[in-house]
Amino acid sequence: MSKQPNPNEPPYAGSPTPRWADRLLEWFVAPHLLEYVQGDLQEVFYKRVEQVGLTRARREYGWAVLHCLTPFFHKSLSKHPQPALTDMLRNYVKIAFRNLAKNKGYSFINIAGLAMGMAVTMLIGLWIYDELSFNQYHKNYETIAQVRRLYTDPNIQKTDGTDAMQLPMGTALKRNYQHYFKHTLMAWWVGEYTLSTEDKKMPKKGEFIEAGALEMLSLNMLKGNYASLTELHSIVLSKSASEAIFGQEDPINKRLKIDNRIEVTVTGVYEDIPRNNRFGEVQFFSPWDLWVASNDWIKQTENDWGNSSFPIYVQLQPTISLETANARINDFYQKSTPKDMAGRAAKYKYAVFLYPMNEWHLYSELKNGRPAGGRITFVWLFGIVGLFVLLLACINFMNLSTARSEKRAKEIGVRKAIGSLKNQLVQQFLSESFLVVMLSFVVSMVLISIALPWFNQVADKELSLPVERPLFWLFNLVFITVTAFLAGAYPAFYLSAFQPVKVLKGPSSPGTFRLGRFAALPRKILVVVQFVVSIVLIIGTIVVYKQIQFAQDRPVGYNREGLITIPKNDPKYAGKLDVLRSELLNTGMVAGMELSSSPLTAVRNNMGGFNWKGKDPEIADDFALTDVSYGFGQVVGWQLIAGRDFSKAFTTDSTKMIINESAANYLGLKNPIGEFITFYDGKTSRQIIGVVKDMVRTSPYEPQKRAFFFLDANYAAASQIAIKIKPTVSATEALPKIEAVFKKVVPSAAFDYKFVDEEYAKKFSNEERISKLASFFATLAIFISCLGLFGLASFIAEQRTKEIGVRKVLGASVLNLWGLLSKDFVFLIVIALGIAIPTAWYFLTGWLQNYTYRTEISWWIFAVSGLGALLVTLLTVSFQSIKAALINPVKSLRSE
Amino acid sequence: MKKTVLGELEELVLLVVAASTEEVYGVPVMEELQRQTGRSFTVSAVHTTLYRLEEKGFLSSSVGGATAERGGRRKRLFALTAAGGRVLLEIQQMRNQLWQSIPEGKFDLLGL
Structure with missing residues (x-):
C-alpha cells in the first residue's frame, strides 16, 4: 500500500502532499479502505493545487485526512478479517488446552505449584505493603518526629540514646525553635488506664498529649474538632471506645473518670486509627496539662533539667527539611539550657536529633542511640523469600516444559516444516504459559482467601485483599505478566530453537527425539537450585526453633505458676491493702498477695550514682530498682542463694536490700552479705542482706540487669499487686472469688488481671512468629520442590520405559532398576546439600549474633535436614521409579 | 429486506450515483454533490456514505483503473443496484403521496 514511484507522476511531484498526513492516514485507515480513500484525497489535492495553490491545498489535504x-475507517470488517492474529491465537489456546487436558498429572503439578508460589508471593506482598505503609495513616507522617538525645559516657566512651526528655525542654523548644516546628508537643507514654462512668469500668489505652496532637496526627474527627483538647478536663475518644462505653448514645459532654481520680468530659470522637500505626492502640487522648495537674511530681519538675521522663513530639514547618532541623537542634543542650545543664551536656556530649515517624516502625532498633535497622530486615528477608518461592514455582514450570519438550519436539518439527517462524512458536509457547499462569492466578486467589485469616493470626496483622482498588488489579496484571514471562520465556526460546530436520528424522527410536547429553544440564541445575533453597529454609526453621527453645528453657528465677498481677492504679487502694490481703487469704484460694513497684516481666526503674567498697571509679553505677513488700519473695518464689529474705522480725529491714546474682558479680565483693551500698548523695546507704538468683524480667535473650530490691513496708511505691493462686485450685475457680473480694474492698477499681506466665510468653512472640512463618515457607518450598521433582522423575521414568523393559528381560531386579532411576536424583541432592549447608551456616550465624543468649548450630541440624531432604527426594522419586520398574516388559516393548 | 431508513446525505449520494451515466468513484460524487447543493463535503464523509450504502445493498462496487494524479492508486467505482433503484422509487412515491395530501391552495395562502 505504500506509495509506489510512478513514471507518470504529475509535474507537482516535487511538491507532494504533507508527509505527516500520509503517514497518519496509512497508519490509521484499515488496509482494505486505504487505497481508495487516499487515491481520492490525492486527486482532490492535485486539483486544488491548480485552483488555490500549493500551500492551501496542503492545508486542506491535512484537514481532510x-x-x-473516524472509527469507520479504522475498523476491520468481519467480512474482511485479518486472519493472522486472532485465528492463530485461538489456535494457540486450543493447542494449549489440549496439552493440559492430555497430561492431566503434569498440568495439575504445574498449576498447583505455580498457584501456591503465587499465593505465597502475594501474601508476602500484602505483608510488605502493610509494613511499608506503617504510620502512613497520618497525613503528616513525613514531617512528624520524636525528639531523641544521644549521650556518651565519658568513662567508657559508650554512646547511648533515650527518648525521655526533660519537662523544661519542651518549653525551650517552643520558645527558641518555633520557626522550625509547627507543633512541639509534650506527652506522656501511651499507657493503660481505667475509664469509668457511674456504672461502667473499662481498661483503655490512652495518651496524654498537648492539644495540637489531633491536628498533627490528622485524625478524622467524627464529633468535635481539632480544638477539642484545648479545655483542661477534656477527653477525645476513639469511635470504638465511645461505642464500648456509651453505646449508640451521643458521648459529647458526658462525664468520665480516668483511673477513678481524673475527671474529664468528652469533647470529641475520632475515627479509630488503623492498627498499623504507632498510635493505633490508643483509644483516647487527653490534654497533657491535665496529666501535669494530676501528678504533683511532674509539676515539681517544671524547671528540673535533671529529670528526663517525657517524650516530645514535633512536626516540622512545611519549609524546613529534617536535615536542617537536625543540624539546628543538635546542640540544643549546649545552647539553650541553663549553665549547669549545659556543662553536664558538654561533659556527656549530649546531642539531640529527630527520629522521624517514617522510621519509627521499620527502623525501630537502636544501636548506640541511633536507629539502625529493625523490621526493615524482615521486609527484605520476606521479600527475598517470597521471590524465591515464586522462582521455585517458575523453575518447576520451566523444568517440566523443557523436560516434556522431547514429546513435543515432533509437533514443533511439523510446525516448522510447514512454515512456522521461530517467532510464532515463541508466541505459541508464551501464550501457553500465559494460560497456565492465568489459571494458577485464579487458584491462588482462592488459596489466599482461605489462608488469609490464619496468616493474619500468625503474622499478627489485619491484612485483606484490596479487591476494590484498581491499583491492586493493575499490580496483579503486571505480576501475571512477569510470572508468565519468567516461567515461559526459557521453554519458549528453547523449544522454538529445535531444528526440524533433526527432530523429524529421529536418530534414535522413532517417536521420541533424544536431546543431547547437555540438554539435561540446565534442568539439573534448576533442581539443584530448588533444593538449595528448600534445605536452607529447613535448616533455618530448625535453628530458629532451637533458639526459642533455648531461651524458653532458661531458668526464669521465680515461679510463674498461678501468679496474676493487677495494676494498683486507683487511689482508693490506699490503706485498704492489708484488708484486701486478709480477705483474699480468707477465700482459701489464694496463697499470698504482695506488692511491687514494677511488674515481674519488666523493669520500670533504673537508678545510678551508687558507690560501694572497692568500686572501680570507671564502671557504670546504675542498677535496676524494685520496691517490694514483705513476703513478695515467697509469693513469686524467688530463689535465695545467700543471706536471708526481708522479714518482719527485723525492724531495720527498711534500710536493707536484696540483690540479684548479676549484681553480686558486678559489685565484685567476695562476700556481699553485710556490705553497704552508698547512694548518690553520699550519705544514705543500705546494707545487703541477701542474694537471689537472676529473674528473667527483660529480654530472655539478654543477660539480666544487675538489680537491687528495696523493702517497701508501707506500699508507698507499689504499683502492682501480685497474687499467687494456690496450686491446688484452678484459676477459673479462683478468679471469680478474687474478683468478688476486690469488688467488696475497693469497688471503684477495675479488676484488670494478667497472668504472669502469659506476659512472660509474650517475650517470645516475635521469635515464635518468625519460627511459624519460617516453617510455613519451608514446608511450601519443599512441597513445591517435590512437585517439580515428581514431575521430572515421572517424565524420566516414562522416557526410559523401553530401556527398563530391555533391562528387565535381561534379568534386572526391581531393586536394580529402582537404584538406576533414583541415583541421578540423589546425586543432585548431594550437590544441593553441599551448597546449602555453608550458605545456611553463614546466614544463621549472623542471625544468632543478635542474641547474647544463643543456641549453637550443631552438626546434627545439618545431618537431619540433609537426611530429610534425601528421604523426601527418594520417596518422591521412588513412587515413579518403582512404578516404572514394576511394569511388565511385554507392555513396554510390544510397540517396537 | 427489512425497512431501511436512509439519511439525507445517503439519499443524496444514492441519487448522484443513480444520475450518473456510468460507474462513479468518490471524487466525482463529491463534486456533483457540491455543485447541486452548494454545500461542501469532505472526502471522508462521502466515502463513509458510499460504503454504508454498499453494505445496505443499494450500491455495488468494483475496482477501477488508476490515474497519475491519484499517485497510481486505483479507484473504487460504485453503481446503483436494483435494490438501490427500488428504495429510491419508494422514497419518491412516499414523497409524492405526501405532496398530494397537502390541501389545495395552502401554498397560495402562504403567498408562495
Missing part, C-alpha cells in the same frame, strides 16, 4: 480519523 484528519476527517478520516
